[in-house]
Amino acid sequence: MLKKIIPLEKTKLQRFPITKDKTLKAWNAADEHLLEWINENPLKQDDKSLIINDQFGALSCSLSEFQPTYWTDSYLSKTAIQNNLNANSLNQKLQHINQCEQQLAGGIKFDWVIIRIPKHNSLLSFQLKSLLPFIHRDTVILSAGMSKDIHKSNLKLFESIIGKTTTSLAKKKARLIFSKFDHLTTQSLNQNLLIDSACQFQIKQSGLNVIGLPGVFSRDSLDIGSNVLLQYMPETKASQKLLDLGCGTGVLGTIAAKQNPKLEVTFTDESWLAVESAKMTFQENISQIPLTKVTDVLDGLTNNHYDHILCNPPFHQQNVQTLSIANRMFKESSKKLKNSGELRIVANRHLKYKPMLNQYFSQVQVISKDPKFVVWLAKKPKR
Numbered sequence: 001m002l003k004k005i006i007p008l009e010k011t012k013l014q015r016f017p018i019t020k021d022k023t024l025k026a027w028n029a030a031d032e033h034l035l036e037w038i039n040e041n042p043l044k045q046d047d048k049s050l051i052i053n054d055q056f057g058a059l060s061c062s063l064s065e066f067q068p069t070y071w072t073d074s075y076l077s078k079t080a081i082q083n084n085l086n087a088n089s090l091n092q093k094l095q096h097i098n099q100c101e102q103q104l105a106g107g108i109k110f111d112w113v114i115i116r117i118p119k120h121n122s123l124l125s126f127q128l129k130s131l132l133p134f135i136h137r138d139t140v141i142l143s144a145g146m147s148k149d150i151h152k153s154n155l156k157l158f159e160s161i162i163g164k165t166t167t168s169l170a171k172k173k174a175r176l177i178f179s180k181f182d183h184l185t186t187q188s189l190n191q192n193l194l195i196d197s198a199c200q201f202q203i204k205q206s207g208l209n210v211i212g213l214p215g216v217f218s219r220d221s222l223d224i225g226s227n228v229l230l231q232y233m234p235e236t237k238a239s240q241k242l243l244d245l246g247c248g249t250g251v252l253g254t255i256a257a258k259q260n261p262k263l264e265v266t267f268t269d270e271s272w273l274a275v276e277s278a279k280m281t282f283q284e285n286i287s288q289i290p291l292t293k294v295t296d297v298l299d300g301l302t303n304n305h306y307d308h309i310l311c312n313p314p315f316h317q318q319n320v321q322t323l324s325i326a327n328r329m330f331k332e333s334s335k336k337l338k339n340s341g342e343l344r345i346v347a348n349r350h351l352k353y354k355p356m357l358n359q360y361f362s363q364v365q366v367i368s369k370d371p372k373f374v375v376w377l378a379k380k381p382k383r
């Protein structure tokens, strides 16, 4: 049967986590612009394609008949893509990767690479460099983003890593980027690319070395909120269990372990690169391998034996402000803590977390004096 592109309007797409807010769509003008261009310049039947940073599955679903491989670092995006493929009874056997080097078959070359520009240039740079062994001189490298998110610095990366780069006119405030791979030879695999793309900084007071992989929150300096939380860390006892929820580079959990090396620390985040960073930060400072899980909030963590949970919650999903992830973090924390367990969170003063925390904990108090950030201590989880 002839493979075809499935029009966006023929698919029913939902964001993940599912939201009741009807103004939040699971695709935007950048996806539409990409798919319009691909419709006019379609893939050949046997073309191999790679989709990078698809947010909720608009691209993967529309191109599913061509069996694209999709690369996302986000567990939330991966779940959205899988849910939407299932819900639309589309090809459900698409390969997901979160790195190229170890996960792609040796020798594979993509004819198409379709990229949604990520928020962080460090991630874009890492992704473009990772691609080099897997493209050929005629690979179509087509990227898109909202015009406000496309900067000269993005285009410079395409120029320097891939080759000649041009852009389209804006349509509904989204633009396409076309790049032509023009290096003389294709590059060989660099198994050290991930390490080479990491940056490292030191926290003076504790002597902690933090390792930040591409795209990870505050990968090259300590976040000011986290810095406030570090002044109100729990006093832990030997062999207690601590969870660093939404761990990013792992700075909070690693400092706790530095203060008490017998502490059992678990790191969770929805980003593979974040969890990998946390693992590296921990190994660098504590010389042990921590427990880790890439997941949405605390999904799939079966233990409810934690003595302490530390969290600097996100209040954005991609570009949209939301308190719902923080709300779920508090709710799930209350289930995973022991009765005597404690949740410490840091937040901007303007964020209205108190009513949310009160829903899940019987004792909620502010323990900080910072003018900009609040550290909340929540005890006595309500079951």
Ligand SMILES: C[S@@+](CC[C@H](N)C(=O)[O-])C[C@H]1O[C@@H](n2cnc3c(N)ncnc32)[C@H](O)[C@@H]1O
Pocket (backbone or CB within 6 Å): 076, 217, 218, 223, 226, 245, 246, 247, 248, 249, 250, 251, 252, 268, 269, 270, 271, 274, 295, 296, 297, 298, 311, 312, 313, 314, 325
């Ligand atoms: C404000 S950052 C804090 C990072 C780190 N704890 C620190 O203090 O530097 C929030 C983190 O939550 C993660 N995150 C966002 N949504 C999540 C979700 N649904 N489940 C788990 N982690 C999530 C982000 O990837 C990010 O690393």
